[in-house]
Amino acid sequence: MLFNRVLQRLPKPKSGTRSHHPNPFDPQTTRGWKAAVKEAALPTTVHDAEVARGLEIGLPGASSIEDKTIPTFSRGELPHFAGINTFMKAPFVEDVREVGGFDATVIGVPFDGGCTYRAGTRFGPQGIRRISALYTPYNYEMGIDLREQMSLCDAGDVFTIPANLEKSFDQISNAVAHVAATGSFPIILGGDHSIGFPTVRGLASVTSKRIGIIHVDRHADIQEKDLDERMHTTPYFHATNLPNVRPENLVQIGIGGWQVPRAAVGNMVERRTNIFTMDDIEQLGIEKVAEMALERAWDGCDAVYMSYDIDSIEAAFVPGTGWPEPGGLLPREALKLVGLVAKEGLCGMEVVEVSPPYDHADITSLMALRIVVDALGSMVSHGTMGDHKKIIDKPFVPF
Numbered sequence: 001m002l003f004n005r006v007l008q009r010l011p012k013p014k015s016g017t018r019s020h021h022p023n024p025f026d027p028q029t030t031r032g033w034k035a036a037v038k039e040a041a042l043p044t045t046v047h048d049a050e051v052a053r054g055l056e057i058g059l060p061g062a063s064s065i066e067d068k069t070i071p072t073f074s075r076g077e078l079p080h081f082a083g084i085n086t087f088m089k090a091p092f093v094e095d096v097r098e099v100g101g102f103d104a105t106v107i108g109v110p111f112d113g114g115c116t117y118r119a120g121t122r123f124g125p126q127g128i129r130r131i132s133a134l135y136t137p138y139n140y141e142m143g144i145d146l147r148e149q150m151s152l153c154d155a156g157d158v159f160t161i162p163a164n165l166e167k168s169f170d171q172i173s174n175a176v177a178h179v180a181a182t183g184s185f186p187i188i189l190g191g192d193h194s195i196g197f198p199t200v201r202g203l204a205s206v207t208s209k210r211i212g213i214i215h216v217d218r219h220a221d222i223q224e225k226d227l228d229e230r231m232h233t234t235p236y237f238h239a240t241n242l243p244n245v246r247p248e249n250l251v252q253i254g255i256g257g258w259q260v261p262r263a264a265v266g267n268m269v270e271r272r273t274n275i276f277t278m279d280d281i282e283q284l285g286i287e288k289v290a291e292m293a294l295e296r297a298w299d300g301c302d303a304v305y306m307s308y309d310i311d312s313i314e315a316a317f318v319p320g321t322g323w324p325e326p327g328g329l330l331p332r333e334a335l336k337l338v339g340l341v342a343k344e345g346l347c348g349m350e351v352v353e354v355s356p357p358y359d360h361a362d363i364t365s366l367m368a369l370r371i372v373v374d375a376l377g378s379m380v381s382h383g384t385m386g387d388h389k390k391i392i393d394k395p396f397v398p399f
């Protein structure tokens with residue numbers, strides 16, 4: 001009512017004209033309408049096969065059930081609150097030698113031995129998997145359906161060793177190297193950020209090509225040691241020592257606040273990494289930053305890896321993390337950035353630092369899930385899913 005009264009007091013436009021949008025307004029020009037129309041072009045083949053399989057192995061539903069696609073035992077996507085909680089209800093591949101049959105493989109890394117404040121990221125993979133039950137594989141705005149357009153499996157978790165960073169690192173590198181060598185795209189759910197070194201080391205071991213890294217974080221994570229060990233403050237010192245990962249191709253986005261150790265800053269300068277603060281993002285805009293980041297990460301490289309630390313997002317949105325820092329990315333900025341980075345293709349990705357014991361209503365886990373599916377969605381919609389296979393030219397050699 002108040003709004004109407006305000007409108008009445010405004011000067012009347014010339015009859016039949018409007019200044020703020022075309023007149024007459026064609027509702028079929030909105031992105032919303034265009035996205036809605038795209039849905040009909042998507043296949044339902046895999047969905048239909050999933051329903052048929054559900055009826056076969058889960059038994060047809062009781063006679064009183066009118067919807068004949070509903071089985072007795074929940075199998076597949078529905079209902080969202082039921083079922084065994086793999087990532088997005090993707091098949092659990094118990095025999096990890098079979099992951100090569102899937103475009104992408106989820107690898108849980110339940111490890112928080114590198115955490116220097118709040119622990120709990122050992123529960124990160126399960127937190128993200130739990131809330132992933134909420135999602136459908138279809139994204140309305142992108143006009144894509146992951147179930148129809150790519151295949152995904154969940155390989156379960158790496159057997160980490162809680163009290164030993166180095167043994168855990170070797171286990172993690174083994175897991176990532178194995179999955180990457182099969183040609184499946186590795187999606188790593190951390191775990192604290194100390195895993196950022198062994199994940200890249202695993203990937204780098206199965207290729208002779210150069211890898212750039214886009215590292216989104218509030219923290220620099222490039223000290224040589226912290227508390228006398230390779231803690232979650234150190235991965236990019238060690239990753240950029242790998243022969244095919246150069247610091248010039250490390251792009252660090254969102255760094256800032258009161259938790260960046262001075263010991264890390266000297267290393268950033270000495271190694272000439274590429275650093276964008278929140279101020280840079282505000283000045284340049286997220287699209288420009290993504291463009292510059294891609295230019296630096298891809299320069300002289302054959303592939304780019306994305307390491308996404310959930311604490312890069314404004315602390316209010318991600319309470320379930322080890323070192324929350326206000327003033328970070330807004331969720332919409334974060335998702336925009338991830339979409340833009342992923343559309344050029346990735347050779348692997350990780351999302352780290354989700355600590356469910358400190359979370360509320362699963363919101364931090366949900367944000368991490370969204371980072372993963374938006375990256376996959378962007379690669380699928382830009383036709384770059386599968387590009388990672390091009391760089392795999394060395395066999396898996398166990399660590």
Ligand SMILES: [Mn+2]
Nearest residue numbers: 217219309311
């Ligand atoms: Mn961080």
